[in-house]
Amino acid sequence: MVVARRMFLGLLFALAVTGVEAQERFITVASTTSTEQSGLFGHLLPIFEKEAGIKVRVVALGTGQALDLARRGDADVVFVHAKAAEEKFLAEGEGVKRFPVMCNDFVLIGPKSDPAKVAGGKDITEALKKIQAAQAPFVSRGDKSGTHMAELDLWKVSGVDLEKAKGAWYRDTGQGMGPALNTAASMNAYVLADRATWLAFKNRGDLAIVVEGDKRLYNQYGVMLVNPAKHPSVKKDLGQVFIDWVVSPQGQKAIADYKIGGGQLFFPNAGQPDA
Amino acid sequence: MTIEADMRAPLSLLPLRLDGVVFEAGGHRIIDGISMTIARGPRTVVLGPNGAGKSVLLRLCHGLLAPTAGTVRWFTPEVPGGPRRQAMVFQRPMMLRRTALGNVTYALRLAGIDRRTREARAMEALAKVGLDKQANRAARVMSGGEQQRLALARVWALSPEILFLDEPTASLDPGATHEIESIILALHQAGTKIVMVTHNLGQAHRVADEILFLHQGRLVERAPAGQFLKRPASPEAARFLEGELPW
Amino acid sequence: MNTVADAAAQALSLVAAADPKLVDIVLLSLRVSLLAVVFGSIIGLPLGAALAVNDFRGKRGVIVILNALLGLPSVVVGLVVYLLLSRAGPLGSWGILFTPAAMVIAQTILITPTLAALSRQVVADGWGEYREQLRSLGETRWGAATTLLWDLKFSLVTIVLAGFGRAASEVGAVMIVGGNIDGVTRVMTTTIALETSKGDLPLALALGIILLSIVLAVNAGAYVVKETAQHRYG
Numbered sequence: 001m002v003v004a005r006r007m008f009l010g011l012l013f014a015l016a017v018t019g020v021e022a023q024e025r026f027i028t029v030a031s032t033t034s035t036e037q038s039g040l041f042g043h044l045l046p047i048f049e050k051e052a053g054i055k056v057r058v059v060a061l062g063t064g065q066a067l068d069l070a071r072r073g074d075a076d077v078v079f080v081h082a083k084a085a086e087e088k089f090l091a092e093g094e095g096v097k098r099f100p101v102m103c104n105d106f107v108l109i110g111p112k113s114d115p116a117k118v119a120g121g122k123d124i125t126e127a128l129k130k131i132q133a134a135q136a137p138f139v140s141r142g143d144k145s146g147t148h149m150a151e152l153d154l155w156k157v158s159g160v161d162l163e164k165a166k167g168a169w170y171r172d173t174g175q176g177m178g179p180a181l182n183t184a185a186s187m188n189a190y191v192l193a194d195r196a197t198w199l200a201f202k203n204r205g206d207l208a209i210v211v212e213g214d215k216r217l218y219n220q221y222g223v224m225l226v227n228p229a230k231h232p233s234v235k236k237d238l239g240q241v242f243i244d245w246v247v248s249p250q251g252q253k254a255i256a257d258y259k260i261g262g263g264q265l266f267f268p269n270a271g272q273p274d275a
Numbered sequence: 276m277t278i279e280a281d282m283r284a285p286l287s288l289l290p291l292r293l294d295g296v297v298f299e300a301g302g303h304r305i306i307d308g309i310s311m312t313i314a315r316g317p318r319t320v321v322l323g324p325n326g327a328g329k330s331v332l333l334r335l336c337h338g339l340l341a342p343t344a345g346t347v348r349w350f351t352p353e354v355p356g357g358p359r360r361q362a363m364v365f366q367r368p369m370m371l372r373r374t375a376l377g378n379v380t381y382a383l384r385l386a387g388i389d390r391r392t393r394e395a396r397a398m399e400a401l402a403k404v405g406l407d408k409q410a411n412r413a414a415r416v417m418s419g420g421e422q423q424r425l426a427l428a429r430v431w432a433l434s435p436e437i438l439f440l441d442e443p444t445a446s447l448d449p450g451a452t453h454e455i456e457s458i459i460l461a462l463h464q465a466g467t468k469i470v471m472v473t474h475n476l477g478q479a480h481r482v483a484d485e486i487l488f489l490h491q492g493r494l495v496e497r498a499p500a501g502q503f504l505k506r507p508a509s510p511e512a513a514r515f516l517e518g519e520l521p522w
Numbered sequence: 523m524n525t526v527a528d529a530a531a532q533a534l535s536l537v538a539a540a541d542p543k544l545v546d547i548v549l550l551s552l553r554v555s556l557l558a559v560v561f562g563s564i565i566g567l568p569l570g571a572a573l574a575v576n577d578f579r580g581k582r583g584v585i586v587i588l589n590a591l592l593g594l595p596s597v598v599v600g601l602v603v604y605l606l607l608s609r610a611g612p613l614g615s616w617g618i619l620f621t622p623a624a625m626v627i628a629q630t631i632l633i634t635p636t637l638a639a640l641s642r643q644v645v646a647d648g649w650g651e652y653r654e655q656l657r658s659l660g661e662t663r664w665g666a667a668t669t670l671l672w673d674l675k676f677s678l679v680t681i682v683l684a685g686f687g688r689a690a691s692e693v694g695a696v697m698i699v700g701g702n703i704d705g706v707t708r709v710m711t712t713t714i715a716l717e718t719s720k721g722d723l724p725l726a727l728a729l730g731i732i733l734l735s736i737v738l739a740v741n742a743g744a745y746v747v748k749e750t751a752q753h754r755y756g
């Protein structure tokens with residue numbers, strides 16, 4: 001019994017000790033599933049961490065969730081892709097300043113069987129109208145993410161009143177990009193996805209890109225420091241170092257260097273102030 | 276019953292006095308007004324048919340149950356939280372998952388005996404019941420008879436003033452029964468008052484000095500053993516002894 | 523079924539390669555869940571024992587509630603703990619959101635009812651058996667609870683391991699309060715969720731097999747311990 005007690009105390013001690021992390025410098029970045037799941041952060045952050053000696057802890061949620069997290073003061077920096085939502089965030093006084101960082105594009109994904117006959121088209125609004133007319137299965141992220149907000153915008157621009165037109169064909173899943181793609185693959189449905197996540201996605205089933213290249217499918221990412229005046233716990237100095245680096249020539253080059261299968265996924269454009 | 280007032284040890288628990296004790300449970304009246312005194316000295320055996328309330332009576336005396344009405348009073352009440360001066364042995368010996376020695380030292384710890392004396396005293400008690408060689412055996416793998424002997428060793432180590440026994444040999448074979456009875460007699464010899472419930476008339480013959488006969492929750496007859504067993508005064512007792520009432 | 527076979531093969535090769543990232547993830551999972559089990563036991567086992575040996579008004583109600591909490595959804599626990607630990611919440615100043623500490627807290631809250639409810643059951647059975655004898659010997663209620671916990675320790679091992687299994691396999695709580703941060707709060711279950719959402723199903727399945735194997739091994743060990751003890755002590 002004495003032996004058992006000693007072993008038990010030893011175990012407790014070991015557990016406690018391994019839990020003590022060196023007090024490291026780190027920031028918490030609330031970002032989206034597309035930057036995480038496409039592998040961009042896996043490529044980009046080690047470069048930054050080596051440069052600046054600051055660890056970046058990424059909590060990957062949808063854009064809406066990421067901004068909400070920041071509103072509660074649980075993040076230092078937000079890195080998302082929905083300009084309207086970001087500007088609202090700034091207007092609320094929750095963020096300091098928005099810097100454009102990079103863009104990529106959305107693509108319309110669909111089954112090879114293409115029931116709505118949209119494959120090869122260059123006009124996203126035409127494609128969406130056809131899908132709605134054919135009542136072909138369409139998967140929506142439904143999670144207040146940047147992609148979801150872009151999707152809703154595109155329906156509007158296409159002249160489709162979703163509220164009226166919604167039916168069994170429109171599958172509102174409330175999920176991240178990856179799970180939405182999984183769902184679309186198993187249902188043989190259409191889905192709007194960002195190119196980066198699509199390129200990194202492995203469970204494609206019968207899906208392929210059916211529409212791409214329309215200027216309206218363009219998707220801009222912005223980065224903001226959470227307002228330390230509102231949330232005193234924000235690490236404003238470290239956060240600013242990260243933001244400065246991401247828009248710097250070095251950071252921008254690192255973004256451009258990230259490729260999957262030889263193809264570049266994200267296009268740095270910090271130099272375009274209107275982006 | 277004579278009260279040996281001046282022979283009583285100071286601060287003795289006994290005599291125990293019951294006054295108009297009633298016990299009801301689940302709408303049934305199990306003990307229906309019993310008044311009696313249990314004094315030091317004779318080995319008291321409680322007899323009666325099934326359902327007469329014998330086990331309940333024992334538990335009322337020992338304090339495991341509280342009477343619905345009436346009082347159960349010791350001459351000198353026990354100090355609450357202090358070491359117990361009564362003990363009880365049940366039909367099933369309830370041993371912890373420890374060695375024989377461990378079970379006895381456990382009881383001694385509860386009695387406030389300090390660690391150094393515990394083991395010695397426990398071994399002494401085990402020897403009295405012939406289990407000293409099995410001190411380090413797991414108690415629960417011992418036979419029924421051995422476990423009951425162990426229960427009595429536990430009692431012996433505590434040297435209580437009074438020992439209640441609720442059909443201690445009902446589940447044992449005759450050989451083990453005989454061993455248990457010898458130990459009970461030895462305990463009595465060493466100064467512990469014995470109050471035992473049994474349904475076995477042979478056992479009553481062997482062990483009892485006096486008999487309390489219970490019937491339907493009332494104390495119907497009380498007499499020295501020899502007298503009761505040969506010529507009971509009450510008709511219920513007579514029927515019981517003749518085997519008409521269920522044992 | 524091909525996927526499962528592939529996944530099993532992949533699981534073996536992952537384990538053989540002992541990729542440092544995977545090792546870190548497994549160790550973190552074990553650390554978080556084991557600590558949760560330790561804290562949960564320190565709170566839950568005495569609580570269950572105390573409930574078993576004491577009588578009070580409303581006892582049955584408490585037992586019903588406790589048994590109901592056995593099915594506490596992990597997401598709910600995660601959400602509540604998140605709201606507590608968020609900077610905007612009452613304990614925000616602790617600054618432990620998105621750290622393993624938060625995960626340990628959430629899992630502890632999740633499994634303590636399990637440990638309390640099951641230990642209550644086991645101790646109550648023991649109390650039913652020993653009650654009269656223990657009271658006869660002068661044992662107090664609290665002393666009886668402790669004595670019974672010790673007496674029943676081998677049954678309690680099984681219960682503690684049930685708690686570990688529940689903690690190690692849950693994803694809802696650790697995802698929300700940990701944030702699944704790479705290298706910091708990523709555990710086996712959140713990794714499986716992530717790989718699934720990335721569409722890498724074979725990898726996710728392989729990790730699942732590894733997780734199951736660990737939990738299975740732990741339970742098998744407990745079973746052996748219990749059987750041996752039963753045999754020796756009766």
